[in-house]
Amino acid sequence: MANLPSHSLVAPLRTSLAWSLARSSHLLSRHSKVLCRSICTSQRRFDKTPTTIHSRNGASNTRNLIAASSSAHVNKLSNGTARRTFASVQTSQEPTLETEFLVVGAGPAGAALACFLTSYGLKGVMISTAPGTANTPRAHITNMAALECLRDIGLDKDLEALASKGDEHMIHTRWCHSMAGEEYARIHSWGNGPDRKVNEDARLQIFRPSTDFPIQGEYETASPCGPMDLPQTQLEPVLVRYATMNGFKTRFDTTLLSFETDSDTGLITANIRDNLSGQEYQVRTKYLFGADGARSQVVKQLDLPLSVKPGQGMAINVLVKADLSHLVEHRRGNLHWVMQPDKEHPDFGWMGIVRMVKPWNEWMFILFPTRECDFQISPSKEEYLQRVRDFIGDDTPAEILDVSKWFINEIVAEEYSQGNIYCMGDAVHRHPPFNGLGSNTCIQDAFNLAWKVAYVHRGLADPSLLSSYSTERQPVGRQIITRANDGFREHFNVWQALGMLSEDVESRKQVLAELTAPTPTGRERRQAFQAAISNTCHEFHGLGVEMNQVYSGPGVYSADEAVPFKHSGPAAEDPVLYYEKSTYPGCRLPHVWLNTTTPTEPKSTIDLAGHGAFTLFTGIGGEHWREAAKKVSAELGVPVEVHSIGFREEWEDVYFDWERVRGVEESGAVLVRPDRYVGWRAPTVLESEEACESKLSTVLASILGRKTS
Ligand SMILES: Cc1cc2nc3c(=O)[nH]c(=O)nc-3n(C[C@H](O)[C@H](O)[C@H](O)COP(=O)(O)OP(=O)(O)OC[C@H]3O[C@@H](n4cnc5c(N)ncnc54)[C@H](O)[C@@H]3O)c2cc1C
Numbered sequence: 001m002a003n004l005p006s007h008s009l010v011a012p013l014r015t016s017l018a019w020s021l022a023r024s025s026h027l028l029s030r031h032s033k034v035l036c037r038s039i040c041t042s043q044r045r046f047d048k049t050p051t052t053i054h055s056r057n058g059a060s061n062t063r064n065l066i067a068a069s070s071s072a073h074v075n076k077l078s079n080g081t082a083r084r085t086f087a088s089v090q091t092s093q094e095p096t097l098e099t100e101f102l103v104v105g106a107g108p109a110g111a112a113l114a115c116f117l118t119s120y121g122l123k124g125v126m127i128s129t130a131p132g133t134a135n136t137p138r139a140h141i142t143n144m145a146a147l148e149c150l151r152d153i154g155l156d157k158d159l160e161a162l163a164s165k166g167d168e169h170m171i172h173t174r175w176c177h178s179m180a181g182e183e184y185a186r187i188h189s190w191g192n193g194p195d196r197k198v199n200e201d202a203r204l205q206i207f208r209p210s211t212d213f214p215i216q217g218e219y220e221t222a223s224p225c226g227p228m229d230l231p232q233t234q235l236e237p238v239l240v241r242y243a244t245m246n247g248f249k250t251r252f253d254t255t256l257l258s259f260e261t262d263s264d265t266g267l268i269t270a271n272i273r274d275n276l277s278g279q280e281y282q283v284r285t286k287y288l289f290g291a292d293g294a295r296s297q298v299v300k301q302l303d304l305p306l307s308v309k310p311g312q313g314m315a316i317n318v319l320v321k322a323d324l325s326h327l328v329e330h331r332r333g334n335l336h337w338v339m340q341p342d343k344e345h346p347d348f349g350w351m352g353i354v355r356m357v358k359p360w361n362e363w364m365f366i367l368f369p370t371r372e373c374d375f376q377i378s379p380s381k382e383e384y385l386q387r388v389r390d391f392i393g394d395d396t397p398a399e400i401l402d403v404s405k406w407f408i409n410e411i412v413a414e415e416y417s418q419g420n421i422y423c424m425g426d427a428v429h430r431h432p433p434f435n436g437l438g439s440n441t442c443i444q445d446a447f448n449l450a451w452k453v454a455y456v457h458r459g460l461a462d463p464s465l466l467s468s469y470s471t472e473r474q475p476v477g478r479q480i481i482t483r484a485n486d487g488f489r490e491h492f493n494v495w496q497a498l499g500m501l502s503e504d505v506e507s508r509k510q511v512l513a514e515l516t517a518p519t520p521t522g523r524e525r526r527q528a529f530q531a532a533i534s535n536t537c538h539e540f541h542g543l544g545v546e547m548n549q550v551y552s553g554p555g556v557y558s559a560d561e562a563v564p565f566k567h568s569g570p571a572a573e574d575p576v577l578y579y580e581k582s583t584y585p586g587c588r589l590p591h592v593w594l595n596t597t598t599p600t601e602p603k604s605t606i607d608l609a610g611h612g613a614f615t616l617f618t619g620i621g622g623e624h625w626r627e628a629a630k631k632v633s634a635e636l637g638v639p640v641e642v643h644s645i646g647f648r649e650e651w652e653d654v655y656f657d658w659e660r661v662r663g664v665e666e667s668g669a670v671l672v673r674p675d676r677y678v679g680w681r682a683p684t685v686l687e688s689e690e691a692c693e694s695k696l697s698t699v700l701a702s703i704l705g706r707k708t709s
Contacts, residue, residue, distance in 0.1 A: 109425025110291030137231030141436025172333030178393025434487030621667030
């Protein structure tokens with residue numbers, strides 16, 4: 001234990017561092033491979049708010065029921081466009097801009113929020129103190145939960161075209177002496193284990209689960225998306241471009257200094273500095289979004305309460321150009337832990353992870369220093385290069401492109417918002433990259449918030465709906481900072497089993513020797529090593545922690561449920577590892593492939609829902625729900641799509657998967673919110689159309705925080 005690294009539990013706290021949907025799926029080219037096409041063909045969700053009632057033969061009958069009523073709001077509230085251009089700022093005597101939505105930060109959180117807001121036709125301003133999008137590829141594991149959000153606005157295919165994935169690139173995490181050298185162990189990762197596999201070719205062939213809770217093929221059945229490796233340097237430009245092309249003004253080199261809220265009007269005045277000219281000016285906004293990362297000025301000024309656990313030290317990212325393609329054929333994977341217990345090590349590079357950035361010629365060498373290492377340490381380029389060479393293990397030429405430090409935090413804000421100021425991303429949850437939950441959670445924060453802002457802004461929901469953002473997302477933040485740090489702590493067992501924690505080379509060599517010894521001690525050590533490696537499946541196959549979020553609070557209607565939500569099946573035993581599909585209110589809408597009676601391209605339930613509208617799924621015998629939805633939609637001015645799934649219905653439940661997961665009878669109903677979380681469900685149809693209408697009206701009004709008449 002003597003050599004316990006600085007990122008140990010005892011390391012000091014370093015907090016300071018540490019509808020329309022009119023832009024319906026049909027109009028937005030969600031499957032377009034070309035971003036530009038998806039941008040150009042997109043129309044705003046609120047241009048019209050049609051309710052589409054699908055008849056039993058699958059024909060659509062779209063009616064623009066509420067355009068007239070919502071246009072009054074549009075006029076009253078304006079469309080959110082910044083009223084003065086930034087060009088005029090330079091010369092203006094009165095440099096105050098007005099907007100309705102000011103997003104501070106253009107990282108995964110801020111840029112995703114701007115994308116989602118703009119998909120509702122809401123325009124605003126996004127600022128970033130950085131000179132451009134991410135200059136180092138920090139986040140890379142992009143999970144299905146985040147991709148489903150981006151799929152809603154048609155960006156998943158654009159990102160897929162840029163990403164590395166599957167068997168080819170993400171199949172393993174390895175532990176080795178060097179990239180060229182001996183391997184200690186490997187584990188299947190990111191949905192590529194034969195037991196839980198994603199098979200790109202079979203994606204649309206549909207895997208057939210043999211039990212109610214499939215474990216084999218679980219990734220494939222979990223989502224219409226698949227996990228991918230997409231460096232942050234590639235993700236951010238796609239998001240910023242989409243937001244900008246759709247009307248969100250984006251300004252880099254622009255820093256938020258402070259802000260004030262006017263207690264009479266509720267408007268927020270942000271004090272901004274243009275980093276290039278040094279000029280300071282003000283932006284007056286209705287909403288302020290703090291997506292300004294782990295050192296968030298917004299969180300600091302709001303003084304949001306933070307739950308802070310001891311930090312676990314520092315790590316150093318060394319971005320390297322080195323063509324290792326000659327090594328990868330039998331070492332495929334995007335994460336390679338390198339440990340050399342039999343050798344001396346510099347303090348700044350006790351061990352490390354060699355992470356694929358671009359297959360196979362760009363890599364991030366993530367170095368973990370020893371406990372004794374001073375955080376201010378500043379090794380020379382040659383010293384870094386030597387460590388990189390040690391980790392590569394042969395004479396492959398290597399060039400250092402960038403070096404940066406980061407800190408291992410375990411911090412979550414207890415509240416995510418105050419008044420009309422909403423914080424998200426690393427600003428409110430700060431944790432290490434284990435499980436790859438950072439940027440993914442940022443995107444989901446934004447997706448949760450955007451529809452609520454849009455509905456409130458258009459007068460379709462009461463402002464109280466916005467309080468559900470913090471209620472729903474804060475527990476997720478707490479969960480992921482804990483999981484990410486647990487993931488890190490679990491590696492401790494691997495280091496211990498390999499002898500990395502012993503003080504000196506000789507005792508480390510002894511431990512290594514023990515690992516091969518035909519003795520009880522040797523056997524014990526091998527077992528401990530195997531157990532430690534196997535346990536990392538919670539990091540590398542943690543589908544449950546990625547997909548199992550269950551929301552509660554005013555944004556869901558669970559009053560009709562007989563019992564509180566509880567996991568069952570494998571997810572009850574291990575909710576980090578296994579995802580359980582459920583339609584219990586507050587759960588993610590289960591993905592199921594459907595088709596028409598005369599088969600065409602399979603359609604996911606995920607794609608039928610979302611796109612800014614509520615969606616009601618029913619089945620044979622559920623006609624009253626359809627009519628009720630139509631009336632309630634008109635009455636409340638809220639878009640409600642209706643889909644019927646069943647034998648010879650609009651959608652065939654081709655493999656009876658919906659039957660397995662829908663959790664209600666054929667005639668029942670599952671109401672899904674615009675963010676594709678279940679808002680409410682009814683076990684069966686009610687006795688009359690009026691009863692269904694009354695129930696649905698009560699439920700929708702409750703979710704939206706509206707008073708019922
Ligand atoms: C080594 C490493 C690997 C990682 N791997 C993964 C992974 O595989 N998967 C994953 O999901 N996550 C991963 N992450 C985490 C991920 O990088 C972060 O969670 C994510 O970048 C946070 O996004 P954000 O938008 O909240 O903040 P940031 O990306 O930090 O962006 C903050 C934004 O705010 C701006 N800003 C800051 N202050 C101001 C101000 N005062 N005024 C104006 N603008 C301001 C910045 O310029 C920037 O645009 C990793 C992180 C690291 C370090």
